[in-house]
Amino acid sequence: MQPDVDQLCVNTIRTLAMDAVQKANSGHPGMPMGMADAAYVLWTQFLKHNPGDPSWPDRDRFVLSAGHGSMLLYSLLHLTGYDLPLEQLQQFRQWGSMTPGHPEHGDIPGVETTTGPLGQGLSNGVGLALAERLLAAQFNRPEFDIVDHCTYALVSDGDLMEGISHEAASLAGHLGLGKLIYLYDDNHITIEGNTALTFSEDVPGRFEASGWHVQVVDGHERTAVAQALHQAQSETERPSLIICRTHIAYGSPNKHDSAKAHGEPLGVDEVRLTKEALGWPPDAQFFIPEQALVHFRTALDRGTGAQREWETLFARYVEAYPELGAEWKRRMAGELPAGWEKVLPRFDAEAAPIATRVAGGKVMNALAPVLPELVGGSADLHPSTKTYLDAYPAVRKGDFGGRNLHFGLREHAMGGILNGLALHGGFRPFGSTFLVFSDYMRPPIRLASMMRLPVIYVFTHDSIFVGEDGPTHEPVEQVAALRAIPGLTVLRPADAKETVAAWRWTVENRSGPVALLLSRQNLPILKQTEGDGVVRGGYIVADAPDPQVILLASGSEVELVVQAQEQLTREGIAARAVSMPSWELFEAQPAAYRDAVLPPGTRVRVAVEAGVSLGWERYVGVHGEVIGMTRFGASAPYKVLAQQFGFTAEHVVGRAKACLDQAARLQ
């Protein structure tokens, strides 16, 4: 008996995954083989997409949270007609190919987000679905549902064990994201063996407790999967989880249901045996039956038709609501409205001292009316981080017209959701917490950096000057640890003026994530600081002719080096003070500029930063010194900590003189 076309299609996915992993001699064949049935049903019967235009704004989003099963996604992309040639599948996991080990967002059409680190895709999906609801609330009008799509994801037991999945699921349930539909590959197998070794949760109970709609199906019964997807679509008040009981490496005579099929090739012999068992030509490689390909490729016509229908609707929308239509186009293109920068507040050096977190809050609230794409929130700390957009309501279940998100104490999911909001398009998302808790969300920050997403992190309470809360709440190593992430721009402004400039640069630059590090404590508005300097990353704030010593600092410590420079000048020592709000921006300057700020001939340098010294040696060199933290902080009023840990102008002056003396002795 000939297999029907559905079976042919499903087995094509399976054999492509087997072949690609075998050829690369590396990868995860078991998951694509196990989830081929359910994914096939989703992609051919439910997913609204146009392989011919992966950027169609109203497409459904599909996230492969279990990114190790990347060959499932690559197979589906190729088969349904995305611009991902078969030759690329044959180059799986090779240098320069479009088929890396885990799906990478960017150059591969149809890959909505970079996945692999478990739990991340699951949380990105919540952000994508939230973006859809927010955009719909802002742009849809009666009879014009121009924003109306679902977000699907395929998640694994590994995703569900990660804490971020609980956080994200809890928020999705809380917000009632009814158009979020997840398929859970319940295959009972992890790398270490059976999930029973470590995972005995009542998964339906858990998701129901978080407000989800839960169904359980046999993941190889395609009709049942389709029925469950229909049910999930008709459930509009709650996100849906469809638990698909599957068998890893389905079809493999000897590795079916085995941990051996999780993260390594089946082996040449087993590939052959599996193909035989599936009724496949056992020696054909990357074989795609014509009948299967034709069937898969109907997605192109369907997709083109669906997109055309939407475009017709959108054209009528633009006629009916020309301003909204223009605004939509601007938002989706990521362009800024003309004159947006005029609303930026100005801070005067004569004004009273102000914490940069407070200045930052004023900037955000000034920007909010002209930048409706600015949405975000904090991990239960907005009264402290000052990131609430006061003129706008909070986002809540059933009412997505707000701009403020209450993430709760879920920093990790906040990071993942921000990535989803940015990936969707139409938003400039921000998230906020204390700098020390950036540690709770490094994995999504890393992924935002890798994907170059324009996410904004507002990390306040940026040093030991948190004070009384003590070392658990005082960042010491976090500034360095953020600077270590490639592609992340870290900005630590010295005062309110630099804060405005930092925000301005952030708004103008969409090429990657930005971390704004802001003070808890009040800081004087320095007459020496200037916005033009901030965008160059480092600049001279106080100078003397032929400086013998250069003092460098960022953030709240700039005040100290300015005072120290004045003191040294009074003592007849020619000194320069440099504000270094951003190493990344400074490094991006031409060498001539960098050498003008830090002349190679002036070797005596002292850097001051209320954090670990790691990396400052780049700027102070071997004759220099870093006044930083070599231990964790302590609980005490911040002015006491400044004295105890040497963050005073006197101490800076003393160390500068000591360095000068030492340099003189060495000469």
Add this chain to the structure above:
Amino acid sequence: MQPDVDQLCVNTIRTLAMDAVQKANSGHPGMPMGMADAAYVLWTQFLKHNPGDPSWPDRDRFVLSAGHGSMLLYSLLHLTGYDLPLEQLQQFRQWGSMTPGHPEHGDIPGVETTTGPLGQGLSNGVGLALAERLLAAQFNRPEFDIVDHCTYALVSDGDLMEGISHEAASLAGHLGLGKLIYLYDDNHITIEGNTALTFSEDVPGRFEASGWHVQVVDGHERTAVAQALHQAQSETERPSLIICRTHIAYGSPNKHDSAKAHGEPLGVDEVRLTKEALGWPPDAQFFIPEQALVHFRTALDRGTGAQREWETLFARYVEAYPELGAEWKRRMAGELPAGWEKVLPRFDAEAAPIATRVAGGKVMNALAPVLPELVGGSADLHPSTKTYLDAYPAVRKGDFGGRNLHFGLREHAMGGILNGLALHGGFRPFGSTFLVFSDYMRPPIRLASMMRLPVIYVFTHDSIFVGEDGPTHEPVEQVAALRAIPGLTVLRPADAKETVAAWRWTVENRSGPVALLLSRQNLPILKQTEGDGVVRGGYIVADAPDPQVILLASGSEVELVVQAQEQLTREGIAARAVSMPSWELFEAQPAAYRDAVLPPGTRVRVAVEAGVSLGWERYVGVHGEVIGMTRFGASAPYKVLAQQFGFTAEHVVGRAKACLDQAARLQ
């Protein structure tokens, strides 16, 4: 009517918290006021402890996971008779006091763990309870339950929102930790407002889904709390959650049930009004009624009696089982058995190349029989991290005789549980995952460092040479980010020989956590490496008289600098190659040693590490260069990546010569 003594005691806790926060003008009064009733019941009727000897091994453990309510704990410690004088409570949050903003383990008697970052204490408690079960399985004998205590914690909605709490709760339920009893302060208030803003989970349903026994009580009904605690104690198969519905700032006429009482003082007037409402002398500060103190201090006699009873039992145990008794004492003292190091494997430079993860696995399996305190596991990656102790079973529900823990994909909880195991005493815990996923567990690594806990992290797949899995799985910034943490020792051995030495140093040093960074790929066993060098952090592996250039590297890149040194020698350039397995150990050496390895006069230096360069400038100076990563990695076989990213001996030679040329030009 005079209030009864219970009410007096509870209000003493409340007023002490109010007064201390008000005097410090900083802190969280609301939680101690809300949880005073339940905590009082626990501490006076259930908690087995001896305030006179906080180190009694069989005491119950109490964790204040909601560490911001630190005044609750400090009040209880002072009142029940721990060596924490009232003067210290009056110095709340001041420099050098024993009452920092959040509880800090170490110098404060009775503080079992450092808390504040939410979710951490909750996971530490799981580790403490697991330690109790493991020790009991190893040491208890019929009629000698020398290990038999409970672990209690007070957790908040903030704890429960954090992902780590889900991970830890899931594991606790999976393992059936029946002696784990948590009180949940269900006060409906977070910093941003009502928990309904963001937290609508069915908490009982959630914990039941994770295998917990759940009860709900009015947290101000002390009899009900006591009854629930009795029930929880008699439930031995499942961990228990007692949901205490409470009112934050209970007793405050105007701030009761208000987010305003969460993180700031009540205010002088409100303190006065609250005292009046509680029937307290309104103007007395830090007032402790004699009757209340006498009642609280009965804990001393009870505790002394309980401990004496245990000591009698233990003395009989030592008689009956002298070897076990001696072993117990050794384990609890953290001493090593004589001659333990003899079992360490030896690797020969003639032998075949071997990945340091594989060498590490051999070391661990050799150590396991002589170091029964070595217990741990991996976050579902042991087949890759090679950390399974093959001769021992896994720990599982109902059978705690094993040594291998299946943490599942729960890196964050793994970190918190390792801290709990270390805090308990009797163990040298290890946890393992890929280096890139250390990002998922930075908060507990930070706390281990702060508490100086002897936790061992085995982070394998330590560079881009992960290869095919691609950038999501390739650490780039993680080595630098770990080096940034004060108190953490990072060891990245160059080969199997250095791996043995690194493990040896780790076993011998209990002064803080250690991260062992091990390779995925095979590495030659170099004839130049040596164990004695490893413990000094950096040492010369190849040399020439009067070297013009110094090449430095760690881990897998040491091979490259050794090859490059040979090549340079062949070309007549005097070069030195230095292996730098640990910056922390190198920095701890005397200056004379450091200068001997890196002579200040030899300014031309090239460091090679397959990660970001951040911090290497400390060693290479201004004339030097770092061959590192300036971007994320890529998916390809690792030898291709080495070529593409310049990690070849040829490239090192070329850069060394370029640096020499440049230095010559500058002179």
